[in-house]
Amino acid sequence: xxxxxxxxxxxxxxxxxGFREIVxxxxxxxxxxxxxxGLEVLEKIxxxxxxxxxxxxxxxGRSGLDILHEIRAQQPKLPVLILSMHPEDQxxxxxxxxxxxxxxNKEVALDQLVQAIHKVTAGGRYVSPTLAEKFAFxxxxxxxxxxxxxxxxxxxxxxxxxxGGKTVSEIAEQLSLSVKTVSTYRTRILEKMNLxxxxxxxxxxxxxxxx
Numbered sequence: 001x002x003x004x005x006x007x008x009x010x011x012x013x014x015x016x017x018g019f020r021e022i023v024x025x026x027x028x029x030x031x032x033x034x035x036x037x038g039l040e041v042l043e044k045i046x047x048x049x050x051x052x053x054x055x056x057x058x059x060x061g062r063s064g065l066d067i068l069h070e071i072r073a074q075q076p077k078l079p080v081l082i083l084s085m086h087p088e089d090q091x092x093x094x095x096x097x098x099x100x101x102x103x104x105n106k107e108v109a110l111d112q113l114v115q116a117i118h119k120v121t122a123g124g125r126y127v128s129p130t131l132a133e134k135f136a137f138x139x140x141x142x143x144x145x146x147x148x149x150x151x152x153x154x155x156x157x158x159x160x161x162x163x164g165g166k167t168v169s170e171i172a173e174q175l176s177l178s179v180k181t182v183s184t185y186r187t188r189i190l191e192k193m194n195l196x197x198x199x200x201x202x203x204x205x206x207x208x209x210x211x
Contacts, residue, residue: 003029004121005049009041010034010056010083015106019054019083019113026114038067045075051121052101054113057084057091062174063157065098072099079120083109086209092127098153102126147193148210155192158185162198163205 006023010016016034023032033048035041037059045053053071057064064082071080079101084091092103101120104112105128116126151159161171172182186198195201204210 003031004051004117005031005033006117007041007044007048007050007053008032008034008055009036009038009053009059011036011059012056015056018110022110022113023117027117037061038064041067042070042074045071045078050075050078052079052081052117054081054083054117056106057082057086057095063160065094065153065157066175068095068098068100069153081113081116081120081126091210094149094153094156096125096127103128146208148204148208150192151189155185155189158182159189159193159201160205160210162186162189162201163210165202 004027006027008016008019008023010019016036020032020034023030033044035044038055038061041053041055044050055064055067064084068080068082071078076099080099081102081104082091082095082100083104083106085106095103102116102125104116104126112126112128119126148156148159157175158171161174166174168179168182168186171177172179175182189201190196193201193204195204
């Protein structure tokens with residue numbers, strides 16, 4: 001079997017170094033490369049074959065959801081492990097439904113990273129026991145969705161960006177969309193979430209720790 005190839009993507013050099021060291025120490029013969037943002041991830045998967053991508057959800061530039069969708073489009077069988085500083089209940093379900101192979105909170109990632117890599121490269125999914133229980137609860141139809149869970153992935157991305165203080169024009173440029181299209185997404189978000197203004201969206205994002 002060929003040596004495992006792991007791509008670690010995070011915009012913080014210290015974080016990348018820490019994850020790289022634990023992977024290299026724990027997996028014999030592993031080859032590790034690094035990326036500092038989502039666009040570099042997309043470029044590296046175009047030119048090299050990888051066994052797994054370990055990617056921070058919150059890097060400069062395009063959203064983690066957007067990058068995940070593009071990875072899935074380019075390399076549908078490539079497992080992607082998502083790293084996040086946000087609690088599981090805010091992002092994990094959406095990322096897993098979008099095709100991520102696993103989700104790790106950064107606070108516990110060092111302890112679980114190697115175990116998660118082995119599981120997803122073997123074709124499995126990695127979730128914590130708490131998240132597995134939430135999945136089961138949702139599948140049983142027992143979950144009441146929060147307003148932001150009613151949004152499409154693109155609407156959710158726009159909500160997060162507005163919540164981070166970006167203007168419609170800035171969002172349009174970053175997502176390579178027209179201003180009119182982003183404005184349409186904004187209108188849908190307001191309707192679905194029963195909100196009226198950008199200020200209310202910003203407050204919602206902050207109060208629910210979505211950014």
